[in-house]
Amino acid sequence: MLQGIEGRRRDGKDVAADSAQLRELATRSLLAHFADLCEGVVVVDAQARVVWMNDRYPLHLGIDDPSRAIGRPVEEVIPNSQMRQVVETGRPIMLDIMDFGKEAFVVTRLPLRDDHGKVIGGVGFILYDDPRHLAPVVSRYQRLREDLAQAQRRLAEARRTKYTFSSFVGIGERCQAVKQAARRASRALAPVLILGETGTGKELLAHAIHSASPRAHGPFIAVNIAAVPETLLEAEFFGVAPGAYTGADRRGRDGKFKLADGGTLFLDEVGDMSLALQAKLLRTLQEQEVEPVGSNQLIQVDVRVIAATSRDLERMVAEGAFRADLYYRLNVITLVPPPLRERPEDLRVLAEHLLDATCRHQGLPVVGITPAAIERLERHDWPGNVRELSNVLERAVLMTDSEVLDVEDLERVMPAPRKVASPENVPATAAVSLSEAVAEAERRAIHTALRSHGGNKAQAAKTLGISRAALYEKIAALGLDTQPVG
Structure with missing residues (x-):
C-alpha cells in the first residue's frame, strides 16, 4: 500500500516536471511559429529598448543595418510604437493599427514576464502589413453590432406602450x-x-x-x-x-x-x-x-x-x-372605467372600431353593421365588456359572407337577449328608450339588494356582482335614495 502511494507521488512529481517542460516548449514553439508566420516581430526589454527583431521587420521599416537598432529605445526605431506602454503597464494591446510613413500595419503587443510574474520586456508582432486583411473580421463585427442594435431596438419597442x-x-x-x-x-x-x-x-x-x-x-x-x-x-x-x-x-x-x-x-x-x-x-x-x-x-x-x-x-x-x-x-x-352595459351610447362607435380592426387583422374587406344589429348588441348584458364584444364581432365576421353584419349574423354567436323589465310593470302603451329601461332595471336591482342586506352597501355590491365603488357611482348617477330600508 505504501509503495503504491509513493509510486503515485513520484508519478505526480514527474507529471508536474513534464508540464513545466511542455509549457516552456510551447512558449518557445509559439514564439517561433509567430516569428515565421507574422510579417515582423520585435522584442524589447523592461526599459523598452530593442533587443531582437526577425528578418522581416527591418525590411518593413526600411532599415538597412538591423544591428544598429539593437539597444536603442523602441520609439527611435519605430516612431508610433506602443511597446513602452505595454512594458510599463503590464497590459497587452491585442489588436491595433500602427502607422509607419505611408504604410499601416495590423499589430499585437504582449508583455513578457519572469517566473515571479515581473514584467521583463515585451514582444510585438506585425500580423498584417495591410489593414484590408481585417475586412472579413471587421465585417463580421459590424454585422454582430447591427444585430445587437436591432435586438435592442426590438426589445425597447416591446417595452413601449401599444395604446394611447x-x-x-x-x-x-x-x-x-x-x-x-x-x-x-x-x-x-x-x-x-x-x-x-x-x-x-x-x-x-x-x-x-x-x-x-x-x-x-x-x-x-x-x-x-x-x-x-x-x-x-x-x-x-x-x-x-x-x-x-x-x-x-x-x-x-x-x-x-x-x-x-x-x-x-x-x-x-x-x-x-x-x-x-x-x-x-x-x-x-x-x-x-x-x-x-x-x-x-x-x-x-x-x-x-x-x-x-x-x-x-x-x-x-x-x-x-x-x-x-x-x-x-x-x-x-x-x-373606474364603466362597464359596457352602462355606456350603450358607445356601442355603435365601439362596434365599428372593432370591426375595422378585426377585418384589417384578418386581411378581410371591412364589414359594416346594421342599426338592427346595433340594437341587438344593446340588449345584451356584456359581462365580459369590450373584450366580449370584440370576440362576438370577430366570430360573426368569420362566419358570414355578407358585407354588412345583421341581426341573424349576431344571433349565431350570441346568447338570447336579456329582459330589462317585466311586462307586468311596463304598460304596453308606454314608449321608453332602451337606456331608460336599463336604468329602471338597475334601480330595482340596487333597491332589492340594499333591502336584502339592510342597507349594507358592501354586501349589496357583492350580491350585484360589482365593486363597492361602482355601486356608489350607480347610486349617484341614478339619483337613488339610500336611506336604510326595513
Missing part, C-alpha cells in the same frame, strides 16, 4: 370623464389605481397614461400577477442575484422593478397578491429600492406604479385580505 387615449373609444359622458381624469393622471407621477370589471379597458388606460406622461420615453413593464405562480412572484418583481439558488442563472436576473427603472410598472390584478408579497411591495414603493433574491445589496429604482384589479379592494381590506397601508399607497389617483 385615442384607443379608448367612446363618445358617452362617462367615457369622456374617465379619459379626462386619466389625462390629468398622466401629468403627475403619483400611483394610479384602476378599478373595474374584466374587459373594461384597464390595461389600455395604463398604456395611455404612460404614453402621455413625462416618462413616455422610458420603459413600460406590465406584470399580470394572477398569471405568475406565487413562488415566482418575488423573483419576478425584485430579480435574482447570481447563483442565489440551485438552478439560478450565474449572471443573475433583473426583476421587473429594475427593468421599469425610469418608466412605468403596471401591476395587473394586484388584488391577487399574497399578504407577504404585499409587505415587500409596500416597502419598495416607499423607499424606491429593491433587494434581489439572494442578495444583501439594495438597488435604487425610479418607477411609477399603475395598478389595476377587478376585485373590490375596499372589501378585501375590511376582511384583512389586502393590506390597508398598501391600498392607501396605491389609491392616490383612482380611475
Whole structure:
C-alpha cells in the first residue's frame, strides 16, 4: 500500500516536471511559429529598448543595418510604437493599427514576464502589413453590432406602450370623464389605481397614461400577477442575484422593478397578491429600492406604479385580505372605467372600431353593421365588456359572407337577449328608450339588494356582482335614495 502511494507521488512529481517542460516548449514553439508566420516581430526589454527583431521587420521599416537598432529605445526605431506602454503597464494591446510613413500595419503587443510574474520586456508582432486583411473580421463585427442594435431596438419597442387615449373609444359622458381624469393622471407621477370589471379597458388606460406622461420615453413593464405562480412572484418583481439558488442563472436576473427603472410598472390584478408579497411591495414603493433574491445589496429604482384589479379592494381590506397601508399607497389617483352595459351610447362607435380592426387583422374587406344589429348588441348584458364584444364581432365576421353584419349574423354567436323589465310593470302603451329601461332595471336591482342586506352597501355590491365603488357611482348617477330600508 505504501509503495503504491509513493509510486503515485513520484508519478505526480514527474507529471508536474513534464508540464513545466511542455509549457516552456510551447512558449518557445509559439514564439517561433509567430516569428515565421507574422510579417515582423520585435522584442524589447523592461526599459523598452530593442533587443531582437526577425528578418522581416527591418525590411518593413526600411532599415538597412538591423544591428544598429539593437539597444536603442523602441520609439527611435519605430516612431508610433506602443511597446513602452505595454512594458510599463503590464497590459497587452491585442489588436491595433500602427502607422509607419505611408504604410499601416495590423499589430499585437504582449508583455513578457519572469517566473515571479515581473514584467521583463515585451514582444510585438506585425500580423498584417495591410489593414484590408481585417475586412472579413471587421465585417463580421459590424454585422454582430447591427444585430445587437436591432435586438435592442426590438426589445425597447416591446417595452413601449401599444395604446394611447385615442384607443379608448367612446363618445358617452362617462367615457369622456374617465379619459379626462386619466389625462390629468398622466401629468403627475403619483400611483394610479384602476378599478373595474374584466374587459373594461384597464390595461389600455395604463398604456395611455404612460404614453402621455413625462416618462413616455422610458420603459413600460406590465406584470399580470394572477398569471405568475406565487413562488415566482418575488423573483419576478425584485430579480435574482447570481447563483442565489440551485438552478439560478450565474449572471443573475433583473426583476421587473429594475427593468421599469425610469418608466412605468403596471401591476395587473394586484388584488391577487399574497399578504407577504404585499409587505415587500409596500416597502419598495416607499423607499424606491429593491433587494434581489439572494442578495444583501439594495438597488435604487425610479418607477411609477399603475395598478389595476377587478376585485373590490375596499372589501378585501375590511376582511384583512389586502393590506390597508398598501391600498392607501396605491389609491392616490383612482380611475373606474364603466362597464359596457352602462355606456350603450358607445356601442355603435365601439362596434365599428372593432370591426375595422378585426377585418384589417384578418386581411378581410371591412364589414359594416346594421342599426338592427346595433340594437341587438344593446340588449345584451356584456359581462365580459369590450373584450366580449370584440370576440362576438370577430366570430360573426368569420362566419358570414355578407358585407354588412345583421341581426341573424349576431344571433349565431350570441346568447338570447336579456329582459330589462317585466311586462307586468311596463304598460304596453308606454314608449321608453332602451337606456331608460336599463336604468329602471338597475334601480330595482340596487333597491332589492340594499333591502336584502339592510342597507349594507358592501354586501349589496357583492350580491350585484360589482365593486363597492361602482355601486356608489350607480347610486349617484341614478339619483337613488339610500336611506336604510326595513
